[in-house]
Amino acid sequence: MGRLVLRRLLATIPVLLLVTAGVFALIHLTPGDPVDVMMAESVDDSVKATLRRQLGLDQPIYVQYGVWMAKLLRGDLGRSIRNGEPVIENVGRRIRPSLQLAALAMAISLVVATPLGILSAARRNTSVDRFGTTFALFGICMPNFLLALLLIFCFGVKLRWLPISGYMDPLEEGLQGLRSLVLPALTLGLALAAVVTRTLRSSMLDALSEDYVRTARAKGFSESQVIRGHVLKNALIPVVTVLGLQLGTLIGGAVITEYVFALPGVGRLVVDAVFARDYPLVQGVVLLIAIGFILSNLAVDFLYGWIDPRIRYR
Amino acid sequence: MAGSIRGSGIAEAAAVLPSRALTRGRRWAVLRQAARTRLGPLGAVVTLVAIAVALLAPAISPYDPLKQDLGNTLARPDRAHLMGTDNVGRDVLSRMIWGTRVSLMAGFGSVALAVIAGGMLGLVAGYAGGRTDGFVMRLMDAVLSFPPLVLALALGAVLGAGLGGVVIALGVVYTPTFARLMRGQVLTITAREYVEAARALGAPGWRIAWQHVLPNASAPIVIQASLSVAFAILAEASLSFLGLGVQPPGASWGSMINAGRGYLQQAPWIVFWPGTALFVTVVGLNFVGDAVRDALDPRLRT
Numbered sequence: 334m335g336r337l338v339l340r341r342l343l344a345t346i347p348v349l350l351l352v353t354a355g356v357f358a359l360i361h362l363t364p365g366d367p368v369d370v371m372m373a374e375s376v377d378d379s380v381k382a383t384l385r386r387q388l389g390l391d392q393p394i395y396v397q398y399g400v401w402m403a404k405l406l407r408g409d410l411g412r413s414i415r416n417g418e419p420v421i422e423n424v425g426r427r428i429r430p431s432l433q434l435a436a437l438a439m440a441i442s443l444v445v446a447t448p449l450g451i452l453s454a455a456r457r458n459t460s461v462d463r464f465g466t467t468f469a470l471f472g473i474c475m476p477n478f479l480l481a482l483l484l485i486f487c488f489g490v491k492l493r494w495l496p497i498s499g500y501m502d503p504l505e506e507g508l509q510g511l512r513s514l515v516l517p518a519l520t521l522g523l524a525l526a527a528v529v530t531r532t533l534r535s536s537m538l539d540a541l542s543e544d545y546v547r548t549a550r551a552k553g554f555s556e557s558q559v560i561r562g563h564v565l566k567n568a569l570i571p572v573v574t575v576l577g578l579q580l581g582t583l584i585g586g587a588v589i590t591e592y593v594f595a596l597p598g599v600g601r602l603v604v605d606a607v608f609a610r611d612y613p614l615v616q617g618v619v620l621l622i623a624i625g626f627i628l629s630n631l632a633v634d635f636l637y638g639w640i641d642p643r644i645r646y647r
Numbered sequence: 648m649a650g651s652i653r654g655s656g657i658a659e660a661a662a663v664l665p666s667r668a669l670t671r672g673r674r675w676a677v678l679r680q681a682a683r684t685r686l687g688p689l690g691a692v693v694t695l696v697a698i699a700v701a702l703l704a705p706a707i708s709p710y711d712p713l714k715q716d717l718g719n720t721l722a723r724p725d726r727a728h729l730m731g732t733d734n735v736g737r738d739v740l741s742r743m744i745w746g747t748r749v750s751l752m753a754g755f756g757s758v759a760l761a762v763i764a765g766g767m768l769g770l771v772a773g774y775a776g777g778r779t780d781g782f783v784m785r786l787m788d789a790v791l792s793f794p795p796l797v798l799a800l801a802l803g804a805v806l807g808a809g810l811g812g813v814v815i816a817l818g819v820v821y822t823p824t825f826a827r828l829m830r831g832q833v834l835t836i837t838a839r840e841y842v843e844a845a846r847a848l849g850a851p852g853w854r855i856a857w858q859h860v861l862p863n864a865s866a867p868i869v870i871q872a873s874l875s876v877a878f879a880i881l882a883e884a885s886l887s888f889l890g891l892g893v894q895p896p897g898a899s900w901g902s903m904i905n906a907g908r909g910y911l912q913q914a915p916w917i918v919f920w921p922g923t924a925l926f927v928t929v930v931g932l933n934f935v936g937d938a939v940r941d942a943l944d945p946r947l948r949t
Contacts, residue, residue, distance in 0.1 A: 351789035356801070474929040476881050478888045478904060479922045486911050582794040589796070589885055593908075603797055604889060607804040619801060623792045 411613035420617030431598035435583035441522025450533025472527020481520045481593040498595040517594040536568040577633030581626035680942035690934025701748040710738035712745040721914040731916040742898035749899040753883035754876045760818030769829025787823035803891040813892045832864035874936035
């Protein structure tokens with residue numbers, strides 16, 4: 334098992350190299366550079382040239398990449414051009430709200446989707462099923478920002494129950510902090526619940542048509558025993574896949590949600606860095622996000638083997 | 648949905664499709680089949696209306712979408728302005744009509760781009776095998792290892808604001824899905840007897856690709872493409888919402904919603920109408936995609 338994990342980890346290295354090279358090349362091919370963004374147009378060109386030299390921006394692109402890569406291998410992701418802080422500290426400060434949001438959204442989605450998906454499949458073509466599938470369709474077609482605005486309109490503007498933007502750390506501020514995360518977590522959680530409901534329902538339907546289910550029923554198990562003992566576990570693989578993909582996205586920052594609710598998370602950091610052309614920050618954050626994404630998918634791959642022992646890895 | 652603008656679960660499902668060529672006769676059969684589904688026709692109507700609105704925008708738009716009227720800002724919907732006016736007095740209905748163009752161009756444009764690029768890459772990878780295959784597919788893995796919206800955002804910023812940049816950015820995001828699908832199809836199809844027969848008869852590689860592989864691989868590609876358009880429209884709206892895409896004062900649904908979110912209390916219609924248009928269009932396209940999928944492969948019906 335240990336060797337297997339190691340081998341899979343090593344296999345991600347070429348992909349990661351392509352990721353870094355791609356990000357680096359694209360960002361540097363952009364017209365406009367960070368110095369122009371940082372300084373007004375009126376600033377003397379020689380001052381700008383000096384700053385470019387200090388930041389190494391006057392070097393050829395492959396030299397800049399080489400320098401960046403060499404530092405990266407020593408664990409140094411560079412510093413943000415805008416505030417001069419190490420990239421890793423920038424991310425470190427932003428990861429907490431994103432992780433809390435991800436955890437809360439994941440919890441909401443599971444609470445909503447698990448019963449809904451199971452009931453929809455078990456009572457196919459009843460009103461429960463119709464509710465479940467309609468909910469899933471709405472959730473999948475509803476853009477994140479629209480749902481966010483709807484929630485803000487209902488709970489923030491009309492009912493005034495919850496704060497509509499800003500962030501307080503629930504671990505420090507307690508209930509107040511939790512309240513600041515409710516609307517963003519609902520936005521993400523409901524969208525995710527829609528996907529999970531749909532996936533769970535269709536994989537349950539697949540499992541329900543298997544021979545072993547008929548056998549179990551013939552042996553006299555009650556329907557709930559059949560579902561708990563035979564169907565559910567076999568229906569989990571696609572659900573875990575979806576959750577893994579979404580978890581990567583959530584940790585990497587729920588870009589839109591963080592933007593709408595002014596949450597200081599990783600997603601917001603990406604948006605700001607992209608618009609400010611803060612090269613080292615964009616590279617660092619995107620690289621970290623990609624690593625997180627790859628690792629969470631890797632974890633999902635290993636979960637498969639645990640859920641379904643028939644899946645073996647070579 | 649939470650950042651998942653690829654909707655790639657379908658790709659894996661579609662990859663196991665029995666490959667049957669979409670000959671002309673079968674195309675009609677598929678259409679008839681799709682029309683018989685419950686929601687397919689409804690989705691088709693919505694889609695056709697959206698296309699008509701986009702094409703006829705100059706003719707049916709009651710006002711100039713860019714014309715400001717500072718004496719009549721945030722006006723409630725009435726006879727003169729059926730959907731009200733926005734914060735600088737522009738007619739919301741007219742802007743919504745012009746926004747339809749942007750959304751559909753982005754949706755269909757980026758998916759077309761992805762089908763062409765992904766299809767070619769998949770074809771090359773599947774055919775060449777070996778190192779080429781390995782490199783192309785690792786490249787696709789690299790693209791896939793970004794959360795889609797983060798990638799589109801970074802690419803969109805690099806390519807510059809504007810519709811073209813967004814179309815290309817989304818095209819890149821969707822390319823791996825089609826490349827994987829196509830490669831899988833090529834691998835299964837080239838193992839079939841009729842390809843072997845063609846090869847035995849001395850047919851050159853390009854003719855086998857053109858006459859045998861492409862038509863037989865088209866079914867899953869069509870399914871994935873028809874479902875991807877809806878996601879691409881959502882993604883374009885998200886990017887416009889963040890400030891990429893069509894630049895102000897130009898109208899797109901996403902940017903209208905972003906501009907209107909500061910006026911939720913006084914003028915909710917600024918957000919409501921483009922939001923509804925976006926939602927209805929995406930639902931309609933989803934119905935069409937589902938109907939096409941069900942018609943092409945009844946086994947995938949859920």
